Amino acid sequence: MGRFVARRLLQMIPVFFGTTLLIFVMVHALPGDPVAAMWGDKAPDPAQVAALKHQMGLDQPMWQQYLDYMGGLFTGDFGTTLANRPVLDVITEALPVTIRLALFAFAIEIVLGIGIGLFAGLRRGKVFDKSALIFTLLLISIPIPVLGFIFQTTFADNLHWVTPTVQDSNDITQLVLPALVLGSVSLAFVARLTRTSIAENIKADYVRTAVAKGLPQRKVIGTHLLRNSLIPVVTFLGTDLGSLMGGAIVTEGIFNVKGVGNALYHAINLKEGSTVSGFVVFLVVVYLAAGLIVDLLYAVLDPRIRYA
The missing domain is CATH 1.10.3720.10 (MetI-like)
Structure with a gap:
């Protein structure tokens, strides 16, 4: 049983990274500029837009943004919203x-x-x-x-x-x-x-x-x-x-x-990629944990099923 659980946990690692990467790419591929949208119907100041993008790291290549996001994720930093509010605060509230x-x-x-x-x-x-x-x-x-x-x-x-x-x-x-x-x-x-x-x-x-x-x-x-x-x-x-x-x-x-x-x-x-990705991370963990629990429950329900 212990070896089975360890193997399943190892299998979860590529699934976790693959899912988060897919969601990250899809969110950032949405049309429109979320920073420019902060000005609403008014014409944004290009200098301010560039400064905000640099501050949020949105001027970096997508692969670099993903690595930075995952690096912060494992240290408890889920990024910030466009309103400069920590995403973790939004998650813990909702x-x-x-x-x-x-x-x-x-x-x-x-x-x-x-x-x-x-x-x-x-x-x-x-x-x-x-x-x-x-x-x-x-x-x-x-x-x-x-x-x-x-x-x-x-x-x-x-x-x-x-x-x-x-x-x-x-x-x-x-x-x-x-x-x-x-x-x-x-x-x-x-x-x-x-x-x-x-x-x-x-x-x-x-x-x-x-x-x-x-x-x-x-x-x-x-x-x-x-x-x-x-x-x-x-x-x-x-x-x-x-x-x-x-x-x-x-x-x-x-x-x-x-x-x-x-x-x-x-x-x-609002096209807040960090907020969407933060919530998806929790949902991915829920799906993976639920899948593991279901597999373990099979052996509890049916004594013929055993995990060597």
């Missing part, structure tokens, strides 16, 4: 909000998604199963902006259970509605994956053997059936955690959540 939102949505999709999928798989072909398939298909089909508008109209404007937009992003109770919207599509996929896996494995020989031994139904389902059916679900959940954090731009915009999505949206509009 990242905790998005982490709370993403974990809230993640918990919702695990509890509701696996729960719905489990009961639908056990009752395949019955009313609950057909209703679950229709419900999850609707969630997948409705775009997130439309779903957000429906939730706002229903739960905020009509029922008055919550406020239509988030007033305090640090108040976790106000993140319930955005978390439901953010995790809705993933919830549907988790439910359908769980339902399909349960329906297939319920006819497996090891389930028949457990039933024949007279084991209680709760133990047959929990220890044998559900545990072995969760491998495809865990694979999806591992990649989805990073998607929830990176894909919160639309949801945070709808509900006015001051998180990563909101900060990324403004940084992209």
Whole structure:
């Protein structure tokens, strides 16, 4: 196990550098001059533009900019925004909000998604199963902006259970509605994956053997059936955690959540390459860590899987 983890960690190094390089190049290849854009509609002073570019290192070749950025990254310097604010301050202010939102949505999709999928798989072909398939298909089909508008109209404007937009992003109770919207599509996929896996494995020989031994139904389902059916679900959940954090731009915009999505949206509009790259670095680390955890969970869920 230790050798496997060490090998996976070594494999992460080129992936990390390759991903950050790709994002860095793509961000800096965007059309327009971010420094000149600071003057708005006014004509910028060429001397001031040149001075600011030299101060920020934007007059260097792209490869030199990347090396300087990565060098500062490993010393805790993520660069500065065009407003001369440290990018690390922007990240530490926005990242905790998005982490709370993403974990809230993640918990919702695990509890509701696996729960719905489990009961639908056990009752395949019955009313609950057909209703679950229709419900999850609707969630997948409705775009997130439309779903957000429906939730706002229903739960905020009509029922008055919550406020239509988030007033305090640090108040976790106000993140319930955005978390439901953010995790809705993933919830549907988790439910359908769980339902399909349960329906297939319920006819497996090891389930028949457990039933024949007279084991209680709760133990047959929990220890044998559900545990072995969760491998495809865990694979999806591992990649989805990073998607929830990176894909919160639309949801945070709808509900006015001051998180990563909101900060990324403004940084992209202002063409602040250092800010975008800083957030992407964290998202890349999340994806890599989630992938490693998923691989380790395979051996926990299925005793036949062993990493020598």
